[in-house]
Amino acid sequence: MQDLIQRLAEWQEELAAIRHDLHRHPEMGFEERRTAALVAGKLREWGIEVAEGLAGTGVVGTLKGRRPGQRAIALRADMDALPIQEETGLPYASASPGVMHACGHDGHTTMLLGAARHLAENPDFAGTVHFIFQPAEEGLGGGRRMVEEGLFRRFPVEAVFGLHNEPGLALGRFGIRPGPMLANVDTWSVTFRGTGGHGAVPHRATDPTQPMASFITALQGVIGRNIPARETAVLSVGHVAAGDARAPNVIPSEVRVSGTGRSFSPGVREIMGRRLRELAELLAAAHGCTAEVAYRHDYPALVNTAEGVALAAAAAGALASADAVDTDFPPITAGEDFAYMLQERPGAFMLVGNGVAEDGTFHHVHTPRYDFNDALIPIGAAYWVSLVQHALGTAETAGQGA
Ligand SMILES: [Zn+2]
Ligand SMILES: [Zn+2]
Structure with missing residues (x-):
């Protein structure tokens, strides 16, 4: 199967050019019009049926195998960029000030395009593959919107798979785990209100x-005292606002604190939301103040099925040595809106190493000097092809459902 990577590497120049073009022209969530048009154009050029306009700018390509079969799977890539000012200095760096492909979605889109082209030329499988190019993964829930707009009614599949690059993991190594792999993401805010007053006479104020x-110090007690020790949970403060720097002698009447919560189970998520509210309200009352609490559930935890992981690991293992696939990869406290697709269909989300520099350093996603590693393009594309072969086709484990 090494030769599969080599065959995809024959298109390296062309695929890297697509990746650099996408990188130079990043688009924010639900604004991926140029990107979507490029994706749809390439798919059509390679003879793949195309549906556009899903969740606004989403694109789905559909390819039937040469051999008859009713089964179908979906492979998903994301297309959006981030509101970050790029500092890579690369010749193909972002031409849009303040917008950057800092999560590698340019690479994800390119890898899935490469796989689509290879499969269109070699449709040696039984059934149907849907290539999902989704908008707005970064916080706006493009994946959820696709699901809500009937993605899987329109394109029925028995399983759905995702792939994300992972900086710091050696190039071409794979990481995955059954069960929760990425976190529940919550956003919370508390507004404490009192009378405020003159700083010289605080006894006349609340x-x-x-x-x-x-509250800020008590918050970490929720993790230490309320969450079972075997569970993972995070509460972080990200913003604090109060008063006026020009008037340090005035006690403000209102202060606001907000942050994020991360967890992997619905039970832990419930405890965090409830205890945060109790602490805010009771501490406010203890000081003669009030607290207004908002605790919002954003992305749900991304949960892989055991069968999906087995299939994904077999597909990755066929490309490299089996020890290049870690099936006990540690859960990550970031979120992913592919979680919404996995709530609808079984499947799995695979991480693949974006590599490490020779001196052992790397730039993480969502930072201004990060870049997707072009050497990963043929590896990721080959993984997708291998997955289709394993799920629908020609490899030894053919017929194994996900
Ligand atoms: Zn991201
Ligand atoms: Zn991402």
Whole structure:
């Protein structure tokens, strides 16, 4: 199967050119019009049936195998960029100020395009493959919107698969795990209100900075005292706002603190939301103030099925030595909206190493000097092809459902 990577590497120049073009012209979530048009154009050029306009800018390509079969799977890539000012200095760096492909979705789109082209030329499988190019993965829930707009009614599949690059993991190594692999993502905010007053006479005021200070330190007690020790949970403060820097002698009447929560199970998520609210309200009351609490559930945890992981690991293992596939990869406290697709259909989300520099350093996703590794293009594309062969076709484990 090494030769599969080599065959895809024959298109390296062309595929890397697509990747650089996407990188130079990044588009924010639900604004991926140029990207979607490029994707749809390439798919049509290679003889693949194309549906456009799903969840606004989403594209789905559909390819039937040469051999008859009713089964179908979906492979998903994401297309959107981030509001980050690029600092790579690369010749193909972003031409759009403040917008950057800092999560490698340019590479994800390119790898799936490469796989689609190879499969269109070699449709040696039984059944149907749908290539999902989704918009707005970064916080806006493009995947959820595709599901809500009937993605899997229109394109029925028995399983769905995702792939993401992972900086810091050696180039071409794979990481996956059954069960929860990426986290529930929550956003919370608390507004403490008191009377405020003159800083010289605090006994005439109720001071909302007091409950806020207690709240911020008490918050970590939720992790240490309320969440079972075997579970993973994170509560972080990301923003604090109060008063006016020009008036340090005034006790503010309102202070606001907000942050994020991460967990892997619905039970832990419930405990965090409930305890955060209790602490805010009771600490406010203890200081004669009030607290207004908002605790919002954003992306749900991404949960792989055991069968999906087995299939994905077999597909990756066929490309490299089996020890290049870690099927006990540690869960990650970031989120992914591919979770919504996995709520609808079984399947698995695979990570593939974006590599490490010779000195052992790397730039993580969502940072201004990150770049997707072009050497990964044929590896990721070959993984997709191998997955189709394993799920629908010609490899030894053919017929194994996901
Ligand atoms: Zn990202
Ligand atoms: Zn991403």
